[in-house]
Amino acid sequence: MRHIFSRFATIVSEWTGKPVVFILALLSVAVWGITGPIFDFSENWQLVINTGTTIITFLMVFLLQNSQTRDTRAIQAKLNELILTSAAENRFIGIENLDEEDLKHLDRLVAKAAKRDGEGPGRVIEEDETVGKPDIKQKRRRVVGATSSNLDQ
DSSP states (O other): OHHHHHHHHHHHHHHHTSHHHHHHHHHHHHHHHHTTTTTTTOHHHHHHHHHHHHHHHHHHHHHHHHHHHHHHHHHHHHHHHHHHTSSSOGGGTTGGGSOHHHHHHHHHHHHHHHHHTTSOTTOEEEEEEEOSSTTOEEEEEEETTOOHHHHHO
């Protein structure tokens, strides 16, 4: 059942993100507005748009949250794999589960380490480095400034 819902949520979120769906929604609101004088702008006429938009919004929140949660998990898994297969700090795996205060503290430590190294945070340098197999050379990008010894200080 969970798999069916996930597939349904993915299809709906992809479909609703298309421009044609926005145009259909806009046209629906325009038709509703144009029919106002026909129904004398009655309470029932107003109730139609209020009820319709409320129901659609309520349901879409859950569908989009499901899709966003799965996307976030996939991105985290990819980032964890990159951390594990690089010279990056393994202790950064799982930090998405920290509370806000701990994340801010970690951010301050990384920024402090970057300043101490004399490099601006986020400065990228290119380097040739042998990774994994000794006879294969790969080009790697490394963010200068956040090393394990600097983060601990």
